[in-house]
Amino acid sequence: MRVYNFAAGPSTLPLSVLETAQKELLDYAGTGMSIMEMSHRGKPFMAVNDEAQALLRELLGIPEEYAVLFVQGGATQQFAAVPLNLMQKGKADYLVTGNFASKAYEEAQKYGDVAIAASSKDKAYTYIPDMKTLKVRDGIDYLHMTHNNTIFGTRITELPEIDAPIVADMSSSILSEEIDVTKFGLIYAGAQKNIAPAGLTIVIVRRDLIGKAAPICPVMLDYAVQAKNDSLYNTPPCFPIYMAMLVFRHIKALGGVKAMQKINEEKAALLYDFIDNSSFYTNRVNPKDRSIMNVPFVSPSEELDAKFVSEAAKAGLVSLKGHRVTGGMRASIYNAMPIEGVRALIDFMKKFEMENK
Amino acid sequence: MRVYNFAAGPSTLPLSVLETAQKELLDYAGTGMSIMEMSHRGKPFMAVNDEAQALLRELLGIPEEYAVLFVQGGATQQFAAVPLNLMQKGKADYLVTGNFASKAYEEAQKYGDVAIAASSKDKAYTYIPDMKTLKVRDGIDYLHMTHNNTIFGTRITELPEIDAPIVADMSSSILSEEIDVTKFGLIYAGAQKNIAPAGLTIVIVRRDLIGKAAPICPVMLDYAVQAKNDSLYNTPPCFPIYMAMLVFRHIKALGGVKAMQKINEEKAALLYDFIDNSSFYTNRVNPKDRSIMNVPFVSPSEELDAKFVSEAAKAGLVSLKGHRVTGGMRASIYNAMPIEGVRALIDFMKKFEMENK
Numbered sequence: 001m002r003v004y005n006f007a008a009g010p011s012t013l014p015l016s017v018l019e020t021a022q023k024e025l026l027d028y029a030g031t032g033m034s035i036m037e038m039s040h041r042g043k044p045f046m047a048v049n050d051e052a053q054a055l056l057r058e059l060l061g062i063p064e065e066y067a068v069l070f071v072q073g074g075a076t077q078q079f080a081a082v083p084l085n086l087m088q089k090g091k092a093d094y095l096v097t098g099n100f101a102s103k104a105y106e107e108a109q110k111y112g113d114v115a116i117a118a119s120s121k122d123k124a125y126t127y128i129p130d131m132k133t134l135k136v137r138d139g140i141d142y143l144h145m146t147h148n149n150t151i152f153g154t155r156i157t158e159l160p161e162i163d164a165p166i167v168a169d170m171s172s173s174i175l176s177e178e179i180d181v182t183k184f185g186l187i188y189a190g191a192q193k194n195i196a197p198a199g200l201t202i203v204i205v206r207r208d209l210i211g212k213a214a215p216i217c218p219v220m221l222d223y224a225v226q227a228k229n230d231s232l233y234n235t236p237p238c239f240p241i242y243m244a245m246l247v248f249r250h251i252k253a254l255g256g257v258k259a260m261q262k263i264n265e266e267k268a269a270l271l272y273d274f275i276d277n278s279s280f281y282t283n284r285v286n287p288k289d290r291s292i293m294n295v296p297f298v299s300p301s302e303e304l305d306a307k308f309v310s311e312a313a314k315a316g317l318v319s320l321k322g323h324r325v326t327g328g329m330r331a332s333i334y335n336a337m338p339i340e341g342v343r344a345l346i347d348f349m350k351k352f353e354m355e356n357k
Numbered sequence: 358m359r360v361y362n363f364a365a366g367p368s369t370l371p372l373s374v375l376e377t378a379q380k381e382l383l384d385y386a387g388t389g390m391s392i393m394e395m396s397h398r399g400k401p402f403m404a405v406n407d408e409a410q411a412l413l414r415e416l417l418g419i420p421e422e423y424a425v426l427f428v429q430g431g432a433t434q435q436f437a438a439v440p441l442n443l444m445q446k447g448k449a450d451y452l453v454t455g456n457f458a459s460k461a462y463e464e465a466q467k468y469g470d471v472a473i474a475a476s477s478k479d480k481a482y483t484y485i486p487d488m489k490t491l492k493v494r495d496g497i498d499y500l501h502m503t504h505n506n507t508i509f510g511t512r513i514t515e516l517p518e519i520d521a522p523i524v525a526d527m528s529s530s531i532l533s534e535e536i537d538v539t540k541f542g543l544i545y546a547g548a549q550k551n552i553a554p555a556g557l558t559i560v561i562v563r564r565d566l567i568g569k570a571a572p573i574c575p576v577m578l579d580y581a582v583q584a585k586n587d588s589l590y591n592t593p594p595c596f597p598i599y600m601a602m603l604v605f606r607h608i609k610a611l612g613g614v615k616a617m618q619k620i621n622e623e624k625a626a627l628l629y630d631f632i633d634n635s636s637f638y639t640n641r642v643n644p645k646d647r648s649i650m651n652v653p654f655v656s657p658s659e660e661l662d663a664k665f666v667s668e669a670a671k672a673g674l675v676s677l678k679g680h681r682v683t684g685g686m687r688a689s690i691y692n693a694m695p696i697e698g699v700r701a702l703i704d705f706m707k708k709f710e711m712e713n714k
Contacts, residue, residue, distance in 0.1 A: 009592065010393060011394060013393060018391055022383060032358055033359070034370065036600070037368060072594075073577050075591070076577050084575075199597060218438075218441075219464055220433050234547075235555045238556070240594075318388075318389070
């Protein structure tokens with residue numbers, strides 16, 4: 001029996017995508033081989049690589065002046081790749097709104113002069129700083145931000161008006177809502193939340209920003225090398241790219257990102273409304289900054305939190321334990337979580353509240 | 358219908374492993390989730406990660422003083438990671454015996470003083486230099502070599518007697534023959550040839566060599582960070598790690614690396630004997646340096662080579678085209694290629710020779 005899986009990443013995938021992968025696993029498209037077994041330079045895989053890129057371009061409206069790269073190492077590797085590629089003046093500012101934002105800021109210090117444009121650490125990362133109050137220095141190469149904070153359940157809904165390129169980590173929000181790619185210099189995302197199995201990282205980068213990597217940049221982290229080779233400089237993570245293609249087809253068939261956003265907003269509204277109307281459950285995030293992907297909440301006590309997580313799992317609602325930094329619970333309701341899963345969670349929350357009030 | 362797939366990598370996987378993966382794809386071990394969908398910090402995946410490491414240690418006899426890491430980026434990323442971690446005196450020597458050996462040497466130049474200990478470029482990489490003639494400098498941090506040259510079909514069967522640690526790229530030979538891990542300071546291998554789908558890189562490193570990475574080393578490339586976190590510093594490539602575990606179980610069930618080596622030597626001997634006794638096919642490699650994993654060969658003309666590759670594919674023997682650098686044909690006969698595949702190839706070669714002599 002399949003469960004409702006609220007894991008923050010790796011996370012639930014569309015059932016129909018898994019079923020297709022299962023069906024094709026021993027023989028992809030009549031080749032007599034699994035998609036995992038074939039040369040990345042052969043026609044069948046090259047077609048997958050091309051279709052995945054074309055579909056992502058279509059879904060996000062990515063213009064030709066941006067390169068789309070399929071790389072490895074997760075967002076954490078991008079924390080180094082971004083400064084190694086983009087820090088040509090040696091100066092960048094960071095918006096520190098959570099755990100990963102903070103790690104990105106720390107990693108960048110290895111490569112240049114970095115400063116904090118704003119931080120929400122003062123209130124345990126439960127809000128997004130006002131974009132009008134950012135301290136953005138003159139002459140920076142870029143401003144880095146985390147678009148959605150997976151652990152703390154916040155998201156950026158408004159961008160600052162600045163001259164420097166904006167670099168955004170969209171690991172937990174990519175394809176969940178419509179964005180204007182041209183407002184960003186670079187977008188990156190680990191695939192394992194909203195796209196595909198772990199092992200694939202998406203980079204979308206304005207072409208005029210690349211080609212000037214630091215001399216010490218490892219060749220695998222050089223965006224220009226990856227762009228020139230269509231992400232096939234060496235063997236790419238073929239299976240996650242194939243899974244991404246299937247997920248992109250699935251999203252397109254459902255009506256694209258606009259349709260995903262509508263259902264994601266509906267799912268999030270259901271859950272937040274229930275929490276806000278409850279005297280038992282609390283979400284501590286500033287309402288206007290709430291994520292539509294990750295919903296952290298607590299019950300009246302740590303003991304009840306632990307009981308909740310354990311009993312929910314028995315009821316087929318799994319991976320609801322909050323991150324070790326925040327405690328409590330967290331429901332990650334990515335694209336692939338059906339609204340029925342959110343309804344089932346709310347029903348369980350009601351029942352648990354009645355039994356434990 | 359499954360074909361015999363002689364691809365150099367990604368390459369054929371054991372059918373029984375693919376069948377297990379297919380069966381479990383929607384529900385791993387009764388969790389109600391795919392192995393691709395679950396948190397890398399949850400018990401089911403942690404058990405996979407632990408078992409994969411334990412089995413690899415058992416199969417290769419890796420002592421406790423070596424760390425085993427599951428990372429990303431392929432061997433090409435290790436071309437940078439090795440000098441970034443190991444070049445504490447800033448000096449290393451490279452044995453240049455092929456395309457990837459040469460790329461490793463080039464990448465290392467970004468990080469220190471590197472020199473060529475020996476090269477076989479003079480004879481188009483068709484031999485391995487005599488280990489007694491290497492020019493190994495005093496005070497180097499390590500000597501780097503490519504254990505098996507996938508493109509040129511050579512392999513190292515003897516190690517030099519030197520004081521510095523030996524670093525070996527075993528991407529196309531790992532688990533194909535018994536090795537004494539303690540003769541090496543570091544072994545790395547892209548998994549996509551002899552182990553698992555692309556997206557996983559294995560690193561086996563003596564613990565006393567790590568913990569002194571260059572300050573500019575990206576955190577994801579820092580072996581000490583990966584070792585300390587059991588390769589879970591960030592989200593690892595979970596699915597390839599799971600597949601590696603299944604392949605390791607499979608190799609163990611077949612009798613371990615010793616048994617694999619015996620069958621690999623038998624497969625290689627069948628093919629080389631046939632080629633050597635033929636006046637139609639030629640393998641240009643120095644006989645004592647021949648790879649038991651990758652067997653390049655040519656027919657009397659380029660036209661016949663092209664016809665061979667095309668007709669073989671129609672007969673269900675696929676991916677026999679040689680690398681673009683060498684031309685001709687190449688049969689990669691990794692662990693997962695059954696001896697029946699090699700026999701079928703030889704039968705086809707006989708038939709093709711008769712029809713085209």
